[in-house]
Amino acid sequence: MKTPHGDSWDLLGSPLTSQVMAPLGALQTLVGSVIRNDVAHPGGVGVIPGQTKFGALQVPMEFYLESDDMAGVDHKFRKAFSLWSETAEPVVIEVDAGHEMGKFYWDVWLSQPLPVWSVRPDRVDSETITAQLFNPLGLARSDPMTGEGIVTVTNPGDVTVYPDFVYSGFGGVVETPSGAVFTLPDVSELTVIKTDPKNLKLDGAFPEGVPAQSMGEWTLPPGVKAVWEIRVADPWS
CATH class of the missing domain: 2.40.30 (Elongation Factor Tu (Ef-tu); domain 3)
Structure with a gap:
């Protein structure tokens, strides 16, 4: 504790x-x-x-x-x-x-x-x-997980995982697991784009996540990092 x-x-x-x-x-x-x-x-x-x-x-x-x-x-x-x-x-x-x-x-x-x-x-x-x-x-x-470039998110947890995208400077095109694309705008300071539909504030971005017991793949532009956590009901097993 x-x-x-x-x-x-x-x-x-x-x-x-x-x-x-x-x-x-x-x-x-x-x-x-x-x-x-x-x-x-x-x-x-x-x-x-x-x-x-x-x-x-x-x-x-x-x-x-x-x-x-x-x-x-x-x-x-x-x-x-x-x-x-x-x-x-x-x-x-x-x-x-x-x-x-x-x-x-x-x-x-x-x-x-x-x-x-x-x-x-x-x-x-x-x-x-x-x-x-x-x-x-x-x-x-869980502890945070990260990835860059082609990012595979494996979700052995109990609820859908929505990755965050962290970057500064040039943005670029993001491709989601379904094949949909959207563009991250250029920014002058460190920025976090949340894809959870409860927190998504970027016009044109898709609130696409990885359901429990599934996996998904994102393709990110250079300099953009994906960050996510796994959530479980029973951390004792």
Whole structure:
């Protein structure tokens, strides 16, 4: 667990290695929440499965704090978390569980303020705090991946990947996996073009992505870099 202020705690450690830990079973809540609208078979048995979607991560999670300086640790822990806003930095919980893609990361904020301690921290040597964690996408992210020139994006994740294009100076023609083309304009400073339809702001550009369990290929002009992440509901497998 890494905080915006540079503190790092091993949640699966011991009091000898970490001042903040996760009690047994606490990490079980860090998985995606599936939302699927199934439809009953008229006059039959079973259902017609609806499309799998993912809701926001909104879960309680316990943290166990132990230290000779509980007042200091309690202060650092509370200072690390922010209520959700687009400008607030998250606490990052790093999951290294042997996934074939390597580490994954949960960016978490609070959906509710942390509860006040029942006993002053300077009078105890340990405490348990339950945080109401929130992640608006509800999925863990991989490390960023990049490519230039002819870029193949392989998506073993659970949702569509929309790459960003990062460049400065001359733009040029981009060819998408479907064969469609659009032009990146010349720019004088470092620019990021997002192809996710929620964030796409370039006229004439296509919000084309790579569906889950698929791959796609972009052809980029010189000097343009593609950047993308894989999102998964279960970073533990």
